């Protein structure tokens with residue numbers, strides 16, 4: 001073009017970008033010291049102090065409400081038993097979550113290949129989702145025991161329960177995402193005679209990415225909840241027992257501080273899962289998704 | 298200019314599945330190397346005309362003929378919104394049509410660079426769409442259309458969402474490119490001034506059902522300078538077309554018969 005470049009700032013754009021990428025780690029480190037982080041930490045500490053002081057002043061017995069210091073002491077003392085339980089719950093959660101991700105993604109892709117498949121099967125996915133897991137967990141445990149005998153039976157049935165809970169957000173979000181590709185881009189792909197496979201790979205899957213990752217974050221927490229709930233139902237059977245078993249058995253034995261310690265571990269696990277998935281999703285969407293980007297205005 | 302038809306629409310009708318009659322017996326010929334604007338009120342079927350030409354969706358009846366050496370494969374579409382992939386850089390967005398044709402990135406590199414240079418976006422290859430202004434996004438969209446070396450360009454209100462200054466800058470850039478590349482262009486717009494400034498011919502359409510009601514040849518030489526925008530001739534054309542448009546709004550507006558259609562209706566509109 002003979003005309004001078006109307007967007008002369010074009011030339012400086014790459015430099016701007018480098019500036020942004022370089023400053024990103026700095027700003028995330030600074031955010032650790034920002035008011036957003038400090039405020040809830042202060043609130044938390046104040047609450048813990050009130051709790052501890054309240055328990056001491058009122059002389060509340062530990063079997064009703066242990067103070068936070070006692071809970072931490074118990075956590076350290078019983079770490080040898082609690083930690084293996086934590087690992088088992090974590091294993092159930094991870095396996096169920098992985099299964100939910102893979103199956104949710106594959107079934108969502110299957111759904112978008114044919115409206116009829118989606119119409120025929122989606123209602124059943126909804127039914128699976130709306131049935132309370134507590135209600136069907138005993139059945140699943142029973143049936144799994146028929147198929148798989150021995151040690152791993154409980155583990156498998158708990159994974160199945162957690163999977164049922166975790167699977168739906170991935171399926172429904174990804175299905176929505178795969179169908180939400182920009183209309184004009186779909187036309188463009190059609191115009192250039194893109195194959196079904198190309199359209200899926202280059203258009204539908206990337207379009208579904210933010211939806212899928214949203215589902216992932218919900219699903220990670222649900223997998224943990226599913227694992228804990230199912231373990232409550234499974235009760236004390238089996239030797240490989242997770243955090244829910246520790247909570248259950250501690251409450252039977254009125255070891256309330258230990259129950260709190262197990263509860264604390266469950267909560268921390270949930271938070272860690274959420275944080276990891278949020279970081280993962282921010283990382284994957286860093287280039288294009290608005291919610292993951294702090295706009296510079 | 299000798300007139301060789303590049304695209305001929307003959308009695309094209311389109312009824313959408315919900316019963317909307319978008320086009321009824323529409324006749325239109327776009328000459329080889331012409332820049333023809335389609336102008337009309339919202340909902341009169343301008344986009345539908347382009348979609349039919351591009352083969353996006355079936356016509357209800359009628360047919361489309363392609364002139365010598367042309368077919369749908371030599372065609373590119375520019376949408377109203379830039380329609381870029383937000384997860385891909387400028388370079389990757391421009392590469393897309395070639396990627397879909399199975400051409401490797403390496404083999405496509407020079408074509409991609411050339412297309413980006415044509416729209417003056419050198420230096421922004423690695424930017425993501427969110428980092429670009431509206432006008433720059435539109436340039437990327439045009440580069441993506443040009444990368445396959447098309448002979449026919451279909452543009453659906455490409456500059457509709459842009460501010461007046463960006464629009465007129467892109468208008469003159471487009472004329473510049475067109476002058477060099479000799480594309481056949483069907484250009485949809487609802488902006489009279491843009492239509493007159495750009496086109497060899499302005500085809501005015503009316504709604505319900507979509508049809509051609511006027512066909513105005515703009516007999517002003519190219520290259521058209523900024524002075525053309527203020528000339529009496531330009532204003533006269535704008536006046537003619539805006540009268541035809543207000544005519545289009547009245548329900549009794551006649552449909553143009555094929556014999557009249559290719560004639561210069563400059564006088565009959567007045």
Ligand SMILES: Nc1ncnc2c1ncn2[C@@H]1O[C@H](COP(=O)(O)OP(=O)(O)OP(=O)(O)O)[C@@H](O)[C@H]1O
Nearest residue numbers: 313314315317319338339340341342343344345346
């Ligand atoms: N996919 C569709 N299904 C049903 N009706 C449609 C569809 N697309 C367009 N129409 C209808 O067909 C008519 C023509 O639509 P079209 O998009 O071609 O108009 P247009 O002239 O491009 O309007 P605009 O200037 O607003 O873009 C309108 O009445 C519209 O409601």
Ligand SMILES: [Mg+2]
Nearest residue numbers: 343344345453
């Ligand atoms: Mg339109």
